[in-house]
Amino acid sequence: MSENILLSTPQTPLLSVDDVKKWYPVRQSMFASLIQPDKRFVKAIDGVSIQLKKQEIIGLVGESGSGKSTLGELVTLLQTPTEGTITFDGADISSLHGDALKQFRKRVQVIFQDPYATLNQRFTIYRTVVEPLIIHGVRDKGERTRRVKLALTRSGLKPEDDLLNAYPHNLSGGQRQRVSIARAIVLEPDLVVADEPVSMLDVSVRSGILNLLAELRDTIGLTIIFISHDLSTVQNLCDRIAVMYLGRIVEIGPVKQVIERAFHPYTRALLEAVPLVDPDVKRERTNIDSEPPSAIDLPPGCRFSSRCPFVTPECLIAEPELVEMAPGHYVRCIHPRHEPIWY
Amino acid sequence: MKGYRGFLLRRVLFGLFTIWVIITLVFVLFRVTPGDPTVFMVDSTFDPAVREEILHKFGLDKPLWQQYLIYIGNLLKGDMGRSFVSHRPVAEELGGVLPNTIILAFTSFILAYVLGVLLGAFLAAKRGQWQDSLGISLVLFFRSAPTFWIGMILLMIFSFKLGWFPSGRIRSLGYVTTGGLDKYLNLDFLHHLILPTVVAGLYLVALPVMLTRNTLLEVLKEDYIELARAKGLPGRTILLKHGVRNAILPVVTAAAVYIGLAIAGMAEIEVVFSWPGVGQAIVLAVRSHDYPVAQGAFLLLAIMVSVMSLVADLAYAYLDPRISYD
């Protein structure tokens, strides 16, 4: 049974990722390639299917190397998949060119993690935010200024001349991140991929950015893919969570359900590893081997088996399919955990 | 170490490729420049029999592509024609002076690099103090002064005025050597070697000094340097064992390129000190329109440059454990 049928939602999805793979060939020496012609690959994304409704915010979580950022780059056409198709608003994005591609570029935008590297330090704030408008041929200067100011206002900044003419080094981290949001929404896109947008910000300004994203979903109808390694950040913002492990989704479902009763041992390990503020609560930890295997030599069967405390011989036979455990809540595990998470 | 062998092979192949490109470049240059190409291979002073023989041997009566193949074939055999001046085979003529250039270039390069790295480390340790400014200014002075000019000045002072050193050539008139290694392993040769080596060394020292200093200053900001301090290691250990050892890597990489520049830059020094080397040979040959020697000397220099940079690249790969050889 194909996964995309399983995961389809009643409404036509805005974005549909169907069994997408992204493999990078492992560079090897000339000799090795002569002796052993079958290439080895880093399987950054190894068969991911996911569908997004309009105005949905989905959280992609996982450790570094899980492929979550690569998925973001595939969706925004920064990279092309090795296999599988990505459909945006009914069109296969890899087949887009000319005007259709330009339209797509207008409708899908990104926000990045590092507030320092995300802005061109030689551009003023105005230049940064107006750039997408210039690329998309907005000729009228007054119109451009109006839209730049609107985008900055929507991003929670005051679009005064001081700010428009400032350079990134004059701004705090939180302000920079708001400018990069303004740049992303100035074309009024439908989909924004936010790749760890708050993880490098101070705690005291993080929630401002998170609230802003939630607001933008309501005001301008954004659909957001929110990539994060931090489950506690995701819980307040997202509608659904997809947990990725070594290039595959291992659990996906409504945010509350996944956090409160995760079925997959990996999701539970992630949840249980989050330290708690309340010093009186002692959390229970699942013992998993702290280092994931390399994405080149994956274990047979379930790819989490090498770290899983509940592994049985059956786990090593074949990789499990995603199974619906509760409405909209899918898990890729043959021994899903049912006991409550103790906390 | 399979990876290293693969890297080595690729690097050697690329070195050969580079030399081939330069050989071809020279061939093309001599053919596309206006005028009769035969004038580059045979001189009017040659007697007709020799002239015929050379024209035939280099295929100058044949189409261009055949000339090219013959040219490559002859080079592989080490045959680069005959000198217009001495009428001796070019290979023989250059073979005699090649060691002189190698010795001069090597001594000055090693001198410059060893002293340069030490001085660079010293300046980094004294950064921002007067020793630093003085060192940088001096080094830049010798970098900005043409070698031949410094050579002339030193000749004026130490040779003409004070008479401490000979004014040129590699050995005194009338000095007889028994041949073999004794040609170079004697005090007379050393006496002749000093001034040109100093001049070349002064010019070459700038890059290792500046590169070591600047790289070391960067390295000293690394986290592992701070941890080394936290470990309570003495300052000198940190500077030398942790700082210089890491700063040396880019300095060695630069050597690959730099030794090539050093060899290429020997021509003026050889001329000033009448040092019978490949650089002087090419200058004299070009001046007297002795094209076979000029071409041969140029190729020889280019090959030396390529070989030297190859050696330095391999040394770098050996020094840095992080290199993946891919």
Place this chain on the structure above:
Amino acid sequence: MSTSSSIVRELLRDRLALFGLVVVALFFFVAIFAPALAPHDPMEVLKHPETGKAAILQPPSRYFPFGTTNMARDVLSQVIYGSRIALLVGFTAAFVVTFIGANVGLIAGFYGGWVDTILMRIVDIAYAIPFVPFAILLIALLRPSIVYLIMIVGLLMWRAPARVIRAQVLSLVQRPYVKAARVTGASNLRIMYVHLMPNILPIVLLYIPLSVGWAIMAEASVSFLGFGDPRMVSWGGMLQSAFATGAMRVAWWWTLAPGIAIVLIVISVYFINRAFEPIASPSIRKE
């Protein structure tokens, strides 16, 4: 704070760079007004005003402040006229070098893959060509001319900036702002010349004074070896005459003056280059 004003401020703060700027400006002044400043025509055979005889190898005196040559020519006038060829070769060649270097580096670093491989192998090969021997060989095949010399410098010396700029571009294209521009649909040309160029410009600027220095040295070397442009007086050519005629044994002034001129201008551009460095690579600046 804009970039250009910060560069100017940085240059003025550095005393050595200030010295460099003044010297270069002075040489420009001398070169432009050479006919007015030089006491004599540089090629004129002069007579000693007191003895009336040809002023051969006169040491510096009030008549000939820098002395005369073995052909009774005025060294000061020759040095003044020599600044013309030095600056002409230096700045024209520097323009060619940085222009080619910046574009090759930008293209190689931006496109990567086989474009990068090919361009960088060309750079490696350019590094394997010994410069001065190549220059004199080519000039002997063509004819001595500063136009050819500028071309040779330009065609060979771009290797250094190309390599450094490529490395910088390689790291810049990974920056999120470049990715954001791609996602927005900016064309490759736009990313290269609108987004990346302003960020590599400081390094490009760094190479202008450096290549001025290289070109002036190259011209001096080639002239010293006897392959200078015979129609013009150059410092290297002056040194060649002093050396070849053996006059350097006695006429120290003839050797000293042109050499000092070369050192002055080349060290000046190096000083300027050093002041640029912290601007070009902010990591050094934190020091």
Place this chain on the structure above:
Amino acid sequence: MDTPLLEVKDLQIEYKGRRSLKAVDRVNFELQLGDNLGIVGESGCGKTTLAKSLLGLLPDNGSVVGGAILWDKTDVSHYSENEWNRLRWSDIALVPQNALSSFNPVYRLRDQIVEAIRAHESISVDDARRRTEKLATMVGIDPQRLMDFPHQLSGGMKQRLVIAMALALNPRLIIADEPTTALDVVVQDRIIRQIVELQNELKFAMIYISHDIAVVAETCHLIAVMYAGQIVEYGLTSAVLKKPIHPYTMGLKNAFPELRVDKPLISIPGHPPNLDPPPTGCRFASRCPFATELCRQSEPPMVELPSGQKAACHYVDRALELRELAAKAETWRQVPAG
């Protein structure tokens, strides 16, 4: 109580530059053997500067300009490099911020640990190597891996080896400066647990610097909250995090997302003040929803509650009421700085 192992008294650290900046201003705390103090604060609050000063590792332009660092009753704040070297690692060891780059890339890991041991103890290389293997085992690293170069190990393994190295000479104080920031959550969890276990077992004193209050909550029993170069609140971790009495601590806690805790996340408006010169009055006043004229005029003294919990706020007595208000997002939106 015995005399403290470490006593930091009115410590002031200044960075000199075109404009001088007091990165740490009148900081006080004490530490006994076995104590475990967490210092939390946001970027630029001075916590890393403070940590560095305790090892004499301030950068060239930074220096202690006031107060004292008493180690075993001796003021070490103006020690020379040589004097520091006697203290470093054998008495005070560091687990640095970025373990990934804290090993010299060109030497084998074993040699770098051996180097630390032999810099302070005259023992043979073989003995030092044997101890290194023991240390590796202690942090769960296969001694075989010690023969590797740093780039061959994962970030988590390197971090554990840095901890092993810190323990090599049985120091009495370990300063851990954001030791898990660069790591994934599962790896981080392992390391934190390891640190806590080792500390319980070996009873060294520890200063744990972090921007993450949850990590500190789980690792340390004492906490100091820093803001703009000063400690604004200090006390038992359980007390401070449950019942903060300084508005900044309240803000920080309410801004911190907690798993399965359904609360409105607040953000503290504005940003920390410029410290050249520092504002008059309370440094947090411009961002504080409860600031009054008094706060802007006069600097609040450190007030100690009977429980030992301390805070530098004029309104410590209103803490109960403020805590309630601070939990509401609207409260923070009223601050003009936003």
